[in-house]
Amino acid sequence: MNTFGNIFRLSIFGESHGKWVGVTIDGCPAGIALQESDLLPDLERRKAGATGTTPRKEDDIPVFVSGVFNGRTTGAPLTIIFENNNTRSADYETLRATPRPGHADFVLDKKFEGYNDYRGGGHSSGRLTVALVAAGVVAKKVIPTINISAELIEAGGNTDIEAAISKAVEEQDSIGGIVACKASGLPIGLGEPFFNSMESVISHAVFSIPAIKGIEFGSGFAAASMKGSVHNDAIIAADGTTFSNNAGGINGGISNGNELTFRVAVKPTSSTPREQQTWNKQTGTVEPFTVKGRHDLCIALRVPVVVEAVTAIVLADMTLQL
């Protein structure tokens, strides 16, 4: 099930070391001004290159396959593809016997009975998030009055991110981080009481992003030790404005018009330069293991734009259902 959404629906396809990765958006409204260059700023934010990111750099040039005509969306399925032009499959060939700890190598091999494209994680690669970011740009244009922004607020337990990265480089060990996302300008009434609450659908989308292991809305886990009289947000105006925002803009699963806020926990990149232990299928023993290939030391650096993208995708889909 590589599909998401009810009205504004995504399907993603591709593998880390295949020829192309891409996305089809079905249900995008007609008439939205869109050109390939519109995608570049968000794609740039996702790119590697800074300290702490992988030396594998992709051009990430989006190509519209369908759904755009004379500079506007047509209402037909909108497919966007990206060429993979910087793959080194040889890096992975020797790796089949030893599933990388923290990665999906072991479970993919079992689930797909050995037929999965194991090069660089195959379809399960973070490479696929380029397609999410592309779809996110389109989604943002569907909801132009909603403003979404996500940022990395902590890395390796440190709010001084630059220092955290330097330390990780020095120690040659990967680190995680926390990304905070907020969105303003939401209409009241997005989401459904059961099963498709805003928290349900946003978390569903966010946990599609590799490496994310937690999400909390509004005061989140802190709410568990608060009292009701403190946690409740007093409604102070006819438009539903609340005095505080412990609810993160959601009551009973439905947007209340206040700012949507949530935070996500990003685990440290599984591909750490440090030596680890793993099972060797061929020798049948646990062996020391060092991951090869080119990897991010702090993948959390590249996550914020992806979180923004999936949030935009959810909000576009929900808005079209209002």
Next chain:
Amino acid sequence: MNTFGNIFRLSIFGESHGKWVGVTIDGCPAGIALQESDLLPDLERRKAGATGTTPRKEDDIPVFVSGVFNGRTTGAPLTIIFENNNTRSADYETLRATPRPGHADFVLDKKFEGYNDYRGGGHSSGRLTVALVAAGVVAKKVIPTINISAELIEAGGNTDIEAAISKAVEEQDSIGGIVACKASGLPIGLGEPFFNSMESVISHAVFSIPAIKGIEFGSGFAAASMKGSVHNDAIIAADGTTFSNNAGGINGGISNGNELTFRVAVKPTSSTPREQQTWNKQTGTVEPFTVKGRHDLCIALRVPVVVEAVTAIVLADMTLQL
């Protein structure tokens, strides 16, 4: 969208003060031994009655409407209903002008243009979780070799739950809590790389439970400040057993055969006995407000069995897709 699942699919219906609430399970395999009394132990766990729970007590007698014949499921839709026999609608009639803080009153009124059944939260009431628990019992029978258990591990910031409840009663203010859930016996390979990762689908289901504001899998938010060399779980056997379990039993969105672990944050019950402030639609001013009706002081006490239920529902659905 009051429907959940792909193969084992739920629809729930009913309101807090309507005649019945219920659930239809479509896609339940035929031949599962099932009688109404099988549901009673889990329904009992969800019931009010203990210190810290509401004095509104329901009989919660499940009635099979369809889908069971001669003591076994038939493969046809299985509908279960519960009579609401302890409603006091008058408690709510005076409340329409003043939306209760923390509740969905305000957003439901907007979303449904005033036509929602506002008595006791209507369809958005926690009363509906009786239907989730009923479906959870059926789901558990679909996956008899998987063992799921959830418990309240913290209330009001205190791991001594009894003390926390006593203090809340004394202070007459509601409190939240943290529920930990674990499941063993999962096959390898549940979940999908994108969009339907285990984290995506479990969180989707869990956030259908009222009052939940956060979820974390495995080491969760703590992972954000861990190093890759520590966080990665070394694979130490051919069956995928790992030395540690920071991943919470999930790699790349797919079950790895180790124990599934996650925790959820439950906010303090919105209906606290303390005086609050809210907007009065009729007077057009912010006014002091005290919630009436009969409510739980610590709703988290009743959440574990519901978390178990939705986890069972997800795992049954995923197992049927393997």
Next chain:
Amino acid sequence: MNTFGNIFRLSIFGESHGKWVGVTIDGCPAGIALQESDLLPDLERRKAGATGTTPRKEDDIPVFVSGVFNGRTTGAPLTIIFENNNTRSADYETLRATPRPGHADFVLDKKFEGYNDYRGGGHSSGRLTVALVAAGVVAKKVIPTINISAELIEAGGNTDIEAAISKAVEEQDSIGGIVACKASGLPIGLGEPFFNSMESVISHAVFSIPAIKGIEFGSGFAAASMKGSVHNDAIIAADGTTFSNNAGGINGGISNGNELTFRVAVKPTSSTPREQQTWNKQTGTVEPFTVKGRHDLCIALRVPVVVEAVTAIVLADMTLQL
């Protein structure tokens, strides 16, 4: 998969000889005036009683379980149930060894490994169409400006229906018929180019009605022997009015604003009074067989209101997606 629709979604449940049959409509807009008595006229049209229909008569009193408050829909799931009060299960007990020809007895036994409720066809009974008719009444209220009507235009190959029924009674053999349906007042633009064309979705819904074996839109099968210059409907006005209507109101899968027209073929009731042959599981031989129970001689008499209902359901769902 006993669910249908994208926005206006149905789930049906129940068995021929169970306690209740019913339907849940999820996604019905809030604010529609609706009371149980509104359903009676269409339910009456579906009822047995006339010559050629079964002597099993049901009261068919609809009971609203949820989703209606103060005489209007609330936007929450709307569940309607009907008690089965005229069942004679004993009629079927002796029948298990001999699957009735034309019925689903044989395939249900295989598909559900013997666990299906075999009394009167169980969940596969035409009894379930009472739930479709109920949902159809609600759907018609969602699209008050669209006028749908279906009628039986031929029975047993005869356009004089009364004569056809008399002959069937005389010959004591069941007959089929043809139902024509038309709908006016459709907006332009319902339906999708691929997969969810109007023909696709209407036929999907119509073939849910037991005993239907064919459907044709506009000129239908006759189109196969027409020439393009004759079949094409000339557009003669800015609003899309066409000179002829061979297309049945649909171009490229999308409504064109002209009258929607289609016809369906209803097979003769499988339960004919005539002696037949079938396999006896116990004796392992083909044996003469006479169906027992109370049955319709011409089920087509009761089909038009069901065709109207599913058409209304489709058009309501499509209109809500516009």
Next chain:
Amino acid sequence: MNTFGNIFRLSIFGESHGKWVGVTIDGCPAGIALQESDLLPDLERRKAGATGTTPRKEDDIPVFVSGVFNGRTTGAPLTIIFENNNTRSADYETLRATPRPGHADFVLDKKFEGYNDYRGGGHSSGRLTVALVAAGVVAKKVIPTINISAELIEAGGNTDIEAAISKAVEEQDSIGGIVACKASGLPIGLGEPFFNSMESVISHAVFSIPAIKGIEFGSGFAAASMKGSVHNDAIIAADGTTFSNNAGGINGGISNGNELTFRVAVKPTSSTPREQQTWNKQTGTVEPFTVKGRHDLCIALRVPVVVEAVTAIVLADMTLQL
């Protein structure tokens, strides 16, 4: 909604005059041997070239974008694209004012508010059936023991198809036809009692093919004038073999193991060489009109392989749900 299927799911994309058309199959089992050349025979059957088909010829070279690795499907989304290399957009530029009778020009313009790609029907073009045929080849490999075949049994009302084509060429007017499809080797139990009956899902898929206006299963419309004692198929063996096959292999919406049979009506190609009438948006009058571009005189010639494809897609999806 350009998506179809529950487990074996298709999304199609592309336009008649865009750069590529394609399809993504999500949910294809891993391990199926598949190479691009496997698609060529069915693609060849769909191609133009014979008398009565369009002079627009495409190379129809399938390119695997993802989902195949080392000659086998991986279980990840399988995307296949085709370059459009023989487009003449200029043919259509002058046409915007005059919607072609029988085509979707008028409704697409309304539905997508003028933003649709109007060249050659855009996304609604029969060109997209190349993607269905490609997916059909994959589907056939998923169900290797089921044998599906469709053929044109009548064109322009004549069972001598060659004669019918010659006459159409001579008269310079397009003609329709009837395609018969049969499939053997089906397991018992495909399909669901309600909403997803075999007839429902097959008709849903078949009406996605442009130009189809009717479908009938087994004896179909003829059943409407048959008697029950004649129409019922006597079960004559323990495996469910029936003496006759008026049911077309389906009872109560579920496959009974006998041959699946159905017929579809194909309307005459809307683009007939004959002069017609249509509305001119610019002049505001009805005007004589002759369609330009290169078109099929009898599109029904190219339909059988597409019917086979969508049938295979449905049967693959249903088989995976058993």
